[in-house]
Amino acid sequence: xxxxxxxxxxxxxxxGTPVTLRCHQTENHRYMYWYRQDPGHGLRLIHxxxxxxxxxxxxxxxxxxxxxxxxxxFLLTLESATSxxxxxxxxxxxxxxxxGNQPQHFGDGTRLSIL
Amino acid sequence: TQLLxxxxxxxxxxxxxxxxxxxxxxxxxSSLQWYRQEPGEGPVLLVTVVTGGEVKKLKRLTFQFxxxxxxxxxxxxxxxxxxxxxxxxxxxMEYGNKLVFxxxxxxxxxx
Numbered sequence: 001x002x003x004x005x006x007x008x009x010x011x012x013x014x015x016g017t018p019v020t021l022r023c024h025q026t027e028n029h030r031y032m033y034w035y036r037q038d039p040g041h042g043l044r045l046i047h048x049x050x051x052x053x054x055x056x057x058x059x060x061x062x063x064x065x066x067x068x069x070x071x072x073x074f075l076l077t078l079e080s081a082t083s084x085x086x087x088x089x090x091x092x093x094x095x096x097x098x099x100g101n102q103p104q105h106f107g108d109g110t111r112l113s114i115l
Numbered sequence: 116t117q118l119l120x121x122x123x124x125x126x127x128x129x130x131x132x133x134x135x136x137x138x139x140x141x142x143x144x145s146s147l148q149w150y151r152q153e154p155g156e157g158p159v160l161l162v163t164v165v166t167g168g169e170v171k172k173l174k175r176l177t178f179q180f181x182x183x184x185x186x187x188x189x190x191x192x193x194x195x196x197x198x199x200x201x202x203x204x205x206x207x208m209e210y211g212n213k214l215v216f217x218x219x220x221x222x223x224x225x226x
Binding site: 004031035040041042043044045048050058090092094096101102103104105106107108109 | 121124145146148155156157158159160163165203205207211212213214215216217218219
């Protein structure tokens, strides 16, 4: 697969604290994505990146920011975590060259609980 | 409101039964992808359908893309306990750079 590592895999934190999740890939894929998965909602896109320092918002971007300073790393930051951001977060990558029907490859997720 | 409506949400069947999962939208997609997800893991691609009317078979799984590229179905023949999992459909938008996911179908196959 695309060699995607998410860290941490589990985190419990308190409301109002900053949280950063990391996604690391080893396949030199151009596109990287952050999703959250909640019961009844499937996967919802938070932000995505189409290259180093090139990012765009997804459908649920409020309260989240991202950064991509290297091809292999995509960081998701919750500046001030709220209980509504308790979720399972998935990173995905896509090769990105040529036509757009390539699949996305997913990491194993980060389970984030905000108390 | 989900852009891609997936049904049913839950399905609990006996081993050997057949089932169909549906994904419907009012939007046209450049392609439709189906993923399967197991607990504690990320989704894994099963198939991509691209052409309207396309049918793809993967052993006991048959995937169909609607003629208008707005809907898709997944049919499993003679389900087995190993088919248990969460099935997700995803429509490709913006030249495939973004996917919109259905809410998922949780399938449980009892032996």
